[in-house]
Amino acid sequence: MSEAVSSLQSAEFEGLARVAEAGLQGMITLRGDLGARAVRAAVKAAFGVDVPDVNNVASAGHMGVCWMSPDELLLLCPHGEAEAKVAELGTALAKQHHLAVNVSDARAMFQVKGSGGREVLGKLCPLDFAPGKFEPGQIRRTRMAQVPAAVWMDGVDTFRVVCFRSMARYVFGALKAAADPASGVGVY
Amino acid sequence: MLILTCPYCGVDADETELTPGGEAHLTRHGPGSSDDDFHDYLFARDNPRGVHFERWRHTYGCGKWFHAARSTDTLEVFGTYPAQTTEPPKDICDKISGERPGWSWRIFG
C-alpha cells in the first residue's frame, strides 16, 4: 500500500535560518469547553499533558497541546496515531458537547531553526519576536505574509509554523525569501 | 493602522489580523417583523462622527468576534468586550461619558 506523503515532502532551505517542511505530523482539532473537567482529563489522558493557558503550548515527547482559541485546542501526536486519538477522545467525551477531528492532512508544518529564526519570522508576521517577548511555550495564531498560520517555539532557537496544506508552497517560498542569507536585519 | 485588544486572547492585534464587521448591538428582525424594522436591522446605521460601537473578528488569531467602542473622529479606543451581549458594558459607557460629557448610547434609541 502507498505511503502517505506530506505537502512538500520535507523540502528544506538553509539561510539566515534552516527552513524545513517537517513532514507528516498528526494534528487534531478539539473544540469544547476547555474549562470542563472532562475535557481537561480526556486531553491529559490521551496526550499526557495538561491543557495549557491562553496563548501557550504544552508538550511531552511526541505529544503536544496548543491553545488556539477559548474553545479550541490543536493536539499533536505521531501522524499514524491521529485517528486512534480522535476515537479515544470521542469515547472519553461521549457525554460532553465537543468536536474532535483529525486535521493532520489539512495542515502543513514547518521548522525554522537557527539564531536567525526570530528575524526570518519577523519579516512575515506582525508579531514581536524579541527575546523575552516570544519564548518557548508561547504560541500565536497570526498572519504570515498573506495567509493564516500558527507559530510557536519548541526550543531556544527552533520555531514551528503550521499553515493550511494548500498554502504550504507559498509559505515555504515566503520563508525562503525571508531567510535570504544576505538579508540579515541584525536586531535580535 | 488600528490596534485593538482581543478580549478573548488578550492579544493587541493590528488591523491586518482583524476583520471589521460594522455596527454592533443590532437586533435581528426575522419573519413577522415590520418592513421598517427589517430595513433598519439590515441597513440603517448610526454612522456617528464620534463614539461608535462596532464588531470586529480576530480573524487571523483566535477567530472570535468581539465588540469595540471607538471614536470615529479621533480613533481613540474606549474599550473592547466579548460579542455575547446585547449592550455595551457599563464601565465602558461610564468611561466615555467621563471623557465626553453629554454623550449617551443610542441616539436613535
Add this chain to the structure above:
Amino acid sequence: MSLRLRDGGRLIDRSARMAFQFDGRSLTGFAGDTLASALLANDKMLVGRSFKYHRPRGVVASGAEEPNALVNLAQGGTFEPNQRATTTELFDGLTATSQNHWPSLEHDIGAVNSSLARFLPAGFYYKTFIHPRPFWKHIYEPFIRQSAGLGKAPKDRDADRYEHFYYFCDLVVIGGGVAGLQAARVAGEAGAKVLLLEQSAHWGGRAPVDGGEIDGRPAEAWVTDTLAVLEAMPNVTLRSRCMGAGVYDHGYLLAYERLTDHAPQADGPRHRLWRIRTQQIITATGAIERPLSFAGNDIPGVMLASAVRDYVVNYGVAPGQRTVVVTNNDDGYRTAICLKQAGLDVPRILDARETGGGALMEEARALGIRIDCGRAVGKVQGGKRVKSVQVCAQKGSGSALEEVACDAVAMSGGWSPVVHLWSHCGGKLVWDDVQAHFRPDADRPPLGRSGQGFVAVAGAANGALTGAVADADAMARGVVQAIGLKPGKGIAPAETQPEELPIEPVWLMPAQAKTELKAKAWLDYQNDVKVSDVQLAAREGFESVEHTKRYTTLGMATDQGKLSNINGLAILSDALGQPIPQTGTTTFRPPYTPISMGAIAGEARGDIFQPVRETPMYGWNDSNGADWEPVGHWRRPYAYVRSGETVHDAVMREVTNTRENVGLLDASTLGKLIVKGPDAGKFLDMLYTNMMSTLKPGRCRYGLMCTENGFLTDDGVVARIDEDTFLCHTTTGGADRIHAHMEEWLQTEWWDWQVYVANVTEQYAQIGVVGPKARAVLETLGGMDLSAEALPFMAWADGKIGAFDARAYRVSFSGELSYEIAVPASRGQAFWDALLEAGKAHGIMPYGTEALHIMRAEKGFIMIGDETDGTVIPQDLGLNWAISKKKDDYLGKRAQERVHMTDPDRWKLVGLETVDGSVLPDGAYAVAEGTNANGQRNMQGRVTSTYHSPTLGKGIAMGLVKHGPDRMGEVLEFPGTDGTVFKAKIVDPVFYDKDGDKQNV
C-alpha cells in the same frame, strides 16, 4: 565656477576615487561624496530643467529638501527616475542623466516656455485651450504632458527585491542629529527599548558643520562619544540610511531603510520597509532653511547658505569662488565665515536687517568681510550660472545701488522646523512670531489609542534652533514618563553657541519689489511658481491655502514644498492682508520623502506575489496538460489539454468520454465543514433554505444558503454523519466564506446554541469518479460494496476502496452514475494514480471545470456564480422545492418577503435554445419593445450560462426571463455586440436525461 578645494571635507575619503558618468561625460569624485557634491566638484552648476518653463536648474540644497537636482539613475532593471542627487551617495560606476529637456540639458527647446512666461501665469490652462473642443485631447494636452513629467519612465522589470520587517519598541526617535542622540540617550538610560533612525549615512546632523560646543567639547566629538554610549546600550538600536517615512494612527510607524542604494552590486534586498509599533515617537527631524524671494533666485549658483557650508565642510567643495551672502538672520553669517576660512572670496554680506546681527556678524567683520545692512538682492544676473547681483535697499522697490560680480549667492531666509511627521496624524502647529516659523503645538499632539498624545518633538524640529540638546533632553524625560519609566538623574549637556540676534522676517526682497521683479522671484523652483503667481491666485479669490496650492501647484513638486510652502503662504497672507497663522498650512501627508513602490509591496512578487492554493493532485494536474483557472486563490484545471488539441477540443473530449465511459474530477477544493452538536440540526435549518434536521444519518441532501438579505450565496450537498454531526459541502470559493458565516452567527447571534464547526476541506482529497463505467472502475480496486443496493443515490458510506480508507458519496452533478470519494490528502495522489490505473481498461480520463459546467448545464443544474450573481433569489431559479414551507424562519426568509422579491415580474430561470443550433453569446440580453424613460432599450431577460453541448450537438443555454416559465416555446431576440441578432426559443432547462435514469443505476 564650483570646484573641489585642496583640502577639507569631513565626509569624503580623498584616497578613494570614484568614477561616474553624468550625461555621458566621465567624471570622478570621492568615496563619501553625494552625487550633488561630486557634480559641484566638477563644476556642474547646471544639472536639470524646471517643470513648466524648463528654466536652468542647479543644486540649491544639500539634503532631502532639494527640488532641482533630480536625475535618471542607472539603466535597465535598476533604472530609477527623479533620484535626488543631494541624497544619492556616490558609488564607483554610477551613471546619471539629467531630466526634462530636449534635445539636451544645455540647449532645451522647452526653454521657449520661459520666454513666454508672462503668457503662462498660474492656472493659465484653465482659461484657455477651451476651443475647439477636440484640440484639448489631441493637441494641447499631448504638448503639456510631453513638456511636464521630469524623469523617464522605467522600461524593464525591477531587478531588485524588497522586504518588510515588523518591529516593536517603546520609543522611536526619528533623526540622528544632536537632539535625536540626546533623546535616545535619555530614554535608553531610563531602560526604554529605543529605536533611533537617521535618514542619511551620517550621525550628528548639522551640528558638526555649524560648530558650537556641547559639554565643553566640539559638537563632532560629542556626537562620537554619544554614539559610543548608545551603541553600548543593549536596549537601544541605531539605524542609519533609515528614514522615518510616515506616522500612522495608534503608534504605527513606517521606516524606509535603503540597504543597497549606495552599493548596488551588493546582494540582498534593496530596501526594507520597517513596520513599527511603538508607544511613543520623538521626531528630532531638525529644520530646513528657507530661500529668500528675490528676482533671479532660481539661477544656478544661488543656493541655501546652509547648503553652501555643508558642501565646503562635509565634502571640501566650493559652490563658488566669489560668493555673495544674503541673509535676514545671524545664521547666514556662518556661511560667510566658513567660506572665508576656506580661503574663498566673500565680496558682500547683505543683511536685510537695518541694524545687522550679533556676535557672528562681528566675527565675520573681523575676518574682513564687508557687511551691508538694510540691503537686499534686487536681482541676480546670469543665465545658466550666476554672473553678478544687483544690490538694493531692502525697504525699496529694487532700484540697483551697485552691482557685485560673483559666481554664487548664499541665501538664508530663516529656518522652518520639519514638522511633517508630527502632523501626519493630526498634530497641530503654532506660529512663532519671534523665529518666524510654524512649530509643533505641544498642547495639541496627535492622539493615540488611549486618547493621549503619542508624538513629541525635540530640538530644531521643535523650534529650538539653539539649545537643541537641552530641549531634546527635557522632551525625552517627559516621554520616558509617558512610557511609564523613570528618567535618570543626569543633567542636560551644556551647549555654547554664539549669541544670536532675532531674525527679521523677509518674505519678499526687496519689500516693495516691482511687478517685473516679483515675476522673477521664485517660490517653487521645480514647479516654477513665482511670487506673482501666488498674488494672482489671491486676486482671483483662491483664498484658501489649499486653493492656492492647487491653482498655482505651489508645493506639489517632488519636494512637496519643503522649501516653498512657508514663503508661499506668507506671500498669500500678505496678499489677503491677514496674519500667517490665519492662512494656515496645507496638509502634511506621508511619506516624508518619496519611497519606492517596490518597498511598499515588500516580498510579494513573482512566485510569492499571492498564495496559489494547491490540491494534493496539483503537481500531477500541472504536468498533465492542466489549463489553469484561478478560483479564488485556488487553481483548478479548466481542461486537460493533450498535444495537438485546442482547449475547446479537450473540453469536448472530456465531456463525451465522461458521458460514454468514465471521467475523473479533482473535486478537492469543494468546501467541507463539520457541524456538530445537540443543536446542529436546528442551526442548519436556519442556514439552509430547506430542512436539514430531518436528514437521516447515512444520507445526503442538496441545500441552498442565502444571505440575510435574501440572495442565494452558496449551495452544496449536506451529509448527515450521525445524530449530531453533519458534513456540509460548499462551493470552491465558499469554504472559508461559509465557515466564517457559520462562526459569525454562532458567536454573535445564537451563542447559547450548542454547535461546533470545523473546516476540514483540506484534510481530504476528493475525487469524482463519473460516468457509466464508474462503478466498474471502483470495483476493480475492490473493497467496500458500492452497488446500487448498498449505496443508493444520495447516500454515503465509509469503508475501504483498494488499500485506501475512503468515504464514498453517491451524488451526481453531471447526471451520470457518479461517486465522490474522499481519502486523506496525504494519500490523494496515490488514490488518483490507482484510479487511473484501474480505469485504463474503461477509458478513464480526467476532466476539468469546463466539462463539469457543460454537463451540469445539460442537466439544468444551476451554478453559483453563473445563474447567481448576488441579485438572484432561489425563487428566481425555480428552486422552490428546496425551500422548506414548514420552517417559520431561515436566513433570508424575511428578506424574500419584501415587495420587490415577490414581484411576479422578476426574471425566472428557463432553458434557451437557438433556432439554428448556434451558441448564444455569454451575457447577452433579450430585448423587449421600446425604450425606458432614459432612452435605454427595454430588456426582458438575459443569458446566465451558454455552451456548445457535444452530447446534444448544439448550443444550449440557461437564462433568466421575465415570466419565462409561462412562455415555453416563445422565441426571444438577443442582440450581439457586433450587430447580429440571435433568436432563441424558451425551453425546459433540463436538456438531458430529464427522468434521471442514468445517475440512478
Add this chain to the structure above:
Amino acid sequence: MKRYSAFAIAREALRHHSGWERAWASPEPKRKYDVIIVGAGGHGLATAYYLGKNFGITNVAVLEKGWLGGGNTGRNTTIIRSNYLQDASAAIYEKSRSLYEDLSQDLNYNVMFSPRGVMMLAQTHHEVRGYQRTAHANALQGVATEYIGPERVKELCPIICIDGPRYPVLGALWQPRGGTARHDAVAWGYARACSAMGMDIIQKCEVTGVRSEGGKVRGVETSKGPIECDKLGVVVAGHSGVLAEMAGFRLPIESVALQALVSEPIKPCMDVVVMANTVHGYMSQSDKGEMVIGGGADGYNNYTQRGSFHHIEETVRALIETFPMISRLKMLRQWGGIVDMTGDRSPILSKTPLEGCFINCGWGTGGFKAIPGSGWGMAQLMATGASPLTAEFSLDRFKEGRFIDESVAAGVAH
C-alpha cells in the same frame, strides 16, 4: 464676468495680469433663499448650476463649511466612465460622461476632460463573463463600450504585462470615450458659473442644524446665523449621516476612508486609464506625469481623512504585478477621503422623510465621474419633484429590496 480665452490672457499679460477679477464672489448670506444647497463640492455646485441653467432658479445659496471643492472633489483619482451594468447606473453615469464632453465650453473653464479611454481588465474567467455581459448591456443602454482581447490591451497600454503568471490579462472592457478630468477645475468652473448667475457661494459656513415646521423644511442654522429656504439640498459626501441626523432621519450609510496615492512625475508612458479589479487596483497618468493610483477603502467607520497603510500595500503590490515598471517609481504622496457607502454601494438621490429636503449621497468611491449627471438629475428632482435619472436611486429601494448592485459583473464603483 470676463470670458476666459487665449486673447484675454494675452491682454492681461501686457499688464502683468493685474486685471483678472475674482473667479467667484464671496458674499455674506442673505436672510432667505429659494434653495439652499449644503455642500460646495462638485455635486452641490453642479446641482446649483443646473437649477439655474435648466430651471431658471438662481436665488440659490451654496453653503460650504470649509473651502469649495475641498472634499472628495479635490481628493479623487478623476476617472470618468459610464460602463456600468445596471440600467439606472448606466443612465446617470452616461449622462454625466456626455456632459463632461462639452463642460469646458459650457462653463467657459477648461476642466481638461481627456477622453483617453478607460479599460477594465478581465483577469479571471468570471471577469471575462462579467464584462461580456456588461458590453451587451451597454450596447442596449447607449453606452459605447466593447470587449477587447489581450493583444488590443497591450496595444492600447504597452506597459501592461499581459502574460503575468498569476493573473494573465484575458481581455478587457474598453470604453474609448471614458477618461479623466482636472478635478479641482470642475468645482472651480461650476462655482464661477454659479456665481456669474448671481448665486451665493458661502465658504467657511458650517450648517449646525436643520429647521423644520410641520414636517416641512424651513431653513438651516449655520455658523453665520440662521438662513431660511423653501427647499434644501443636502450634498455633503462623507458627512451625510451627520446632516441627516440634524434633519431627524437615518441613512443606510456608513462613512469610511478611501485612499489614493501618486508617484513622482515621469514622462508620458500610459495614455489610458486601467482598472484591474481582480487585484483591486487602478491607475492613470496625470498631465503632470504622476501615476495616479486608487487604493482600497477601509471596512470601518472613519471620519479622519487617513486610512490604513495595508490598503496602500495591497494596491501597490497588485499593480506592480500588472505594471512591473512601477516597481522602481516612488510614492510621492498618499491621502484619504471620506466616502459614503450605502447598503448596495450605489448612490442615493432622493426625497427624504422631511418635506422639501432632498439628499444626494452615497456615491462611495465613484462620485467624481458622476458630478454633471448627478447635478443635472438632482436639479430636476428638486425643481420638478421627479427625474428619470434619479428615480431608481430613491431611499425606499432598501425597504423594497430593489437594489442597484454593480458588483455583480465584477465591476467596482471607482
